[in-house]
Amino acid sequence: MKNNLILAIDTSCDDTSVAVTSGKYVLSNIIASQTELHKQYGGVFPTVAKQAHKEQILPAILIALKRAGANWQDMAAVAVTQGPGLAPALEVGIATAKRLSSKHQIPLIPVNHLEGHVLSVLAQPKPQNVPWQKLDTLLPQTKNSLSILVSGGNTLFVKTVKIGKYKVLGQTLDDAAGECLDKIGRMLNLGYPAGPVIEQFAKLGDPKAVPFPLPLTMTKTYDLSFSGLKTAARNLLEENGVLKPLEKQAVYDFCASIQFAVFRHITYKLNKLLVDHEFSQIWLGGGVAANATLRRMIRETIRTNAGRVQNPKLAVPYSKKLCMDNAAMIGVVASYKPTQKTDSEKIERRPRWGLGELKG
Numbered sequence: 001m002k003n004n005l006i007l008a009i010d011t012s013c014d015d016t017s018v019a020v021t022s023g024k025y026v027l028s029n030i031i032a033s034q035t036e037l038h039k040q041y042g043g044v045f046p047t048v049a050k051q052a053h054k055e056q057i058l059p060a061i062l063i064a065l066k067r068a069g070a071n072w073q074d075m076a077a078v079a080v081t082q083g084p085g086l087a088p089a090l091e092v093g094i095a096t097a098k099r100l101s102s103k104h105q106i107p108l109i110p111v112n113h114l115e116g117h118v119l120s121v122l123a124q125p126k127p128q129n130v131p132w133q134k135l136d137t138l139l140p141q142t143k144n145s146l147s148i149l150v151s152g153g154n155t156l157f158v159k160t161v162k163i164g165k166y167k168v169l170g171q172t173l174d175d176a177a178g179e180c181l182d183k184i185g186r187m188l189n190l191g192y193p194a195g196p197v198i199e200q201f202a203k204l205g206d207p208k209a210v211p212f213p214l215p216l217t218m219t220k221t222y223d224l225s226f227s228g229l230k231t232a233a234r235n236l237l238e239e240n241g242v243l244k245p246l247e248k249q250a251v252y253d254f255c256a257s258i259q260f261a262v263f264r265h266i267t268y269k270l271n272k273l274l275v276d277h278e279f280s281q282i283w284l285g286g287g288v289a290a291n292a293t294l295r296r297m298i299r300e301t302i303r304t305n306a307g308r309v310q311n312p313k314l315a316v317p318y319s320k321k322l323c324m325d326n327a328a329m330i331g332v333v334a335s336y337k338p339t340q341k342t343d344s345e346k347i348e349r350r351p352r353w354g355l356g357e358l359k360g
């Protein structure tokens with residue numbers, strides 16, 4: 001039996017995820033969400049996240065192996081998110097991966113979480129009627145593609161020079177887009193995370209009802225900023241320092257308007273990028289990439305720049321699970337990395353680890 005599978009772990013934030021992958025194929029992708037635990041705080045509480053990761057990680061590993069129909073003899077390596085992310089949360093995944101690597105005498109491959117989101121579009125579901133031993137081992141390659149990563153922790157434009165070598169072309173200077181939606185959703189009492197609720201409510205509202213500013217139109221860079229939209233929302237919702245309750249339709253209109261404002265800012269900067277550069281293709285990843293309006297607005301922006309992108313079809317992950325934080329994307333990245341023996345004890349968490357720092 002070939003042992004070419006990877007057991008991948010991601011504990012970068014508030015989801016405990018374990019996956020089994022073979023090259024680009026996903027055999028299992030378990031995500032134990034902590035959303036219910038963090039709801040009461042309106043955001044992720046680091047020590048609560050750490051404790052929950054500790055409790056959930058071993059069951060998640062067992063389920064991931066079972067769903068994949070694999071065992072430890074089939075594993076070529078353990079992959080783990082080294083950063084960026086919440087330090088106490090990263091620590092749990094890394095400590096577990098080190099133990100597994102040493103116990104089963106297989107290499108440990110540290111992975112950058114953002115590289116996971118970039119390559120998440122390359123992941124493929126395992127074809128049902130093909131046993132994993134017979135899957136092709138060919139890994140897709142790309143050059144000069146543009147990734148738009150939009151999540152709760154990050155919002156950035158990244159050029160993949162080649163797989164493993166990245167150039168950040170622009171990024172948020174303050175809040176991430178998902179964080180902005182979550183914070184405004186909190187003002188509207190929509191629970192946490194608010195992004196998916198805002199998407200649903202926006203369908204019932206008028207995106208032009210509340211006029212929000214378009215940020216950073218005077219700057220030449222491709223950087224983004226969402227904190228001004230958050231302040232504008234607070235100013236509109238507050239009366240004498242107190243949040244005023246809105247009628248149902250007004251909430252729908254507010255959701256449609258703020259969602260439109262956040263996505264218009266992203267597509268305004270995307271348009272600028274496409275006018276100034278040529279790319280082979282465009283990829284979209286991160287939790288907010290699940291949003292159908294964002295996808296539509298990005299597709300429209302690509303269409304208005306026809307000819308500047310070789311393959312104009314926007315690539316998105318094959319399932320919404322692949323958009324959010326998940327370990328399958330970490331396994332896919334690991335399959336591109338050499339598996340020579342590294343001193344796994346030396347691998348430490350890197351809470352701040354930019355994509356531009358990868359050597360390639």
Ligand code: KG4
Pocket residue numbers: 013150151152153154177178179181182193194195196199286287288289290291292323324325
């Ligand atoms: O990538 P992700 O799972 O993890 C973090 O980066 O934390 O992204 C979570 C973010 C949250 O801000 C959530 O509100 C947002 O993605 N999100 C959405 C949607 N689904 C998740 N935002 C807008 N529309 C959605 N459908």
